[in-house]
Amino acid sequence: MRDFSRSLPMSLLRAREAVMRQFRPSLREHGLTEQQWRILRALAAIEAAEVTELARTAFLLGPSLSRILRDLEARNLIERKTAKADQRRSMVSISKEGVKLMASVAPTSEAIYAEITSRFGARKLAELQEMLGELEQSLAGLGAGNEASAEE
Amino acid sequence: MRDFSRSLPMSLLRAREAVMRQFRPSLREHGLTEQQWRILRALAAIEAAEVTELARTAFLLGPSLSRILRDLEARNLIERKTAKADQRRSMVSISKEGVKLMASVAPTSEAIYAEITSRFGARKLAELQEMLGELEQSLAGLGAGNEASAEE
DNA sequence: GGGAGATACTTAACATGTTAAGTGAATGCG
């Protein structure tokens, strides 16, 4: 079996960790986790979103998102109100405080991203992201849902 | 600010998830998590390893590894004995049962890896891994340890 | 219009990620 430290999953894991290691300290100073930051960024780009939509955008599973939204709401960084037309759905939006917090984190975050881009090279970065997208595409619909095949 | 869904961390996260989604069901059938599998694979390649060394190889943090080793030991998939020369260190090795379990998982795992390679293309896969390695290298020693700079 | 099934979300339970603190053993140096 292939040396597992050279496997694709490990390569991806190490690369992502190398990147996130740059951001975590700054986020931490502002009392935010990586996932909370993802949610705020996702919300900042839109007026409001349903929870399911937000989960897709921020790439979080429902249960994780539920917990995080509960906490962010308690910290008054987001707001929530149930949709009129469908009582099951709730519309989530970023609060003024949330916007303010984002504004205080964004400069450092941008600077870090710029540094990474500079070190790795903008062109290579674009290439890498292109390949990552293709990888994702090439695996789409493989083991995704319960494709009609086996038990159940 | 850049559309965060197109940011490098998100690209890496989505790509890795697309890959891991393929493996998890099979591992799950054998009662293994991704991390437990990493540890077994790392141990299978060597005689024995210290915990710290294993953490580096399997790319796990100490606390996670401590817990997982405790559980794997309880399931008799690994063995542990303290080093004679240094009572602080413990040598970890895979057990016979562990080897047997690996043998039962490996074929499916190999098949999945082959399918991924085939779908994405072996050459592109090699290129991708090359780029991921370069990314990691270009960020090495940036925000890594407490580089002599700030507080403390 | 009413009940079975689908939907949107939440809770629960367990495993890991992450940082800080704790514990016992080794080391170095005065």
Add this chain to the structure above:
DNA sequence: CGCATTCACTTAACATGTTAAGTATCTCCC
């Protein structure tokens, strides 16, 4: 030697990942 420091690992505490189950609401079709 003695003891402060370092080292290897473990525990603790809290946040998220992951799957299964639960709850309320809505839809659709008879």
